[in-house]
């Protein structure tokens with residue numbers, strides 16, 4: 226009998242608490258709670274609604290404990306880069322959301338002392354204006370950092386509130402830009418150069434480590450009958466999603482497709498060539514010391530933010546029906562640059578896409594269905610290109626693309642990626658992130674053993690992905 230574990234996974238589309246069960250060659254997972262994760266704007270910027278989320282997480286965990294009194298452990302993942310500042314253990318202000326525009330000042334201040342090339346050599350990260358070091362630099366410039374004695378990434382903040390222990394899990398810490406690529410330790414020299422206080426950074430832990438037992442007060446709050454540990458998982462959601470890719474060959478690329486499309490390959494060693502930097506490929510830290518060599522493509526954010534705009538105009542949108550209508554479009558549609566940085570911020574997405582079409586002399590979508598078709602075609606094009614680039618830059622052969630996450634339910638997208646890449650696409654699991662989270666906890670508890678390949682074999686066996694065969698040869 227497998228021990229049930231609880232996975233907390235906070236994505237941009239929703240937060241969820243899932244119960245997971247892993248045995249020798251079997252895995253299952255089911256949702257216990259799902260709740261919105263909507264940022265809040267106030268005059269000072271765009272923020273996490275962190276206390277409301279924490280309340281929802283506690284309610285979800287309490288429900289998990291009611292359903293499974295023998296709950297074995299808890300693991301937490303969220304999206305990367307964002308953090309809270311604390312002083313004497315208390316949170317200062319409300320964490321910023323990375324889509325807040327404040328980071329430009331941080332990029333400028335940082336690049337004034339360290340060039341983009343030097344940064345890449347040190348941390349191996351693609352340039353994203355919201356990488357934690359730029360956010361922290363912006364906070365220093367604005368005085369927000371004043372008085373802070375600790376920075377905790379969001380999963381580590383929630384973990385601290387549950388256990389009282391302050392740590393930084395390494396896969397997520399790798400997205401800060403403050404870990405050195407050579408040893409994945411905090412980069413003291415870089416911190417000094419960019420004038421960020423070393424003392425705010427906590428001790429590093431690895432996915433699979435036991436962080437600490439829950440505080441007695443939290444145990445009572447959750448109605449848990451016995452002591453259980455918070456276990457460090459790949460607390461960067463993408464790291465957890467890559468753990469759960471049901472690959473049965475080493476020649477695979479992955480697309481972790483939700484709000485973002487994270488497209489790349491898994492490597493043993495980083496690639497920090499000038500070509501990789503120019504292509505804006507990142508070397509994020511994976512579970513078990515692997516390297517996630519990937520590029521951030523804007524992802525289904527383009528669709529969800531368009532839907533949000535249409536809904537705020539008073540329209541009622543049924544996503545599956547809209548995707549069916551997009552699949553039925555036969556007119557040629559614009560393929561715009563899904564990587565355009567102008568698409569990052571919240572706001573009127575259809576107008577921004579229309580501007581891109583206009584500027585590129587491309588056909589303007591004439592209906593909502595054509596808009597959606599144009600978005601999906603553009604994403605598929607960017608995904609296929611990123612797979613090709615990942616393979617070329619890393620010399621890793623790719624025979625199959627695994628598309629995991631919420632986007633794997635998008636039949637049109639999966640089909641178009643296969644066609645544009647000229648490679649088979651294996652779609653699913655939808656909840657790859659939560660599954661990766663569950664697998665690492667279960668391995669620590671001893672319910673399953675082995676390397677990532679063994680864990681992936683369990684996923685492939687229990688949740689076989691759906692095959693999309695390309696109608697074209699490799700491009």
Ligand code: ADP
Nearest residue numbers: 236237238239483484525529630631632634635
């Ligand atoms: P995140 O972890 O970033 O919150 P998810 O992996 O949960 O993202 O994926 C969310 C995305 O999945 C949505 O933006 C939506 O485009 C897509 N999605 C959700 N449900 C469906 C569905 N029934 N059909 C097609 N796509 C879907």
Ligand code: LRH
Nearest residue numbers: 304305306462463485521
């Ligand atoms: C995906 C993700 C991605 C990061 C972005 C901030 O949810 O974690 O890997 O680049 O959010």
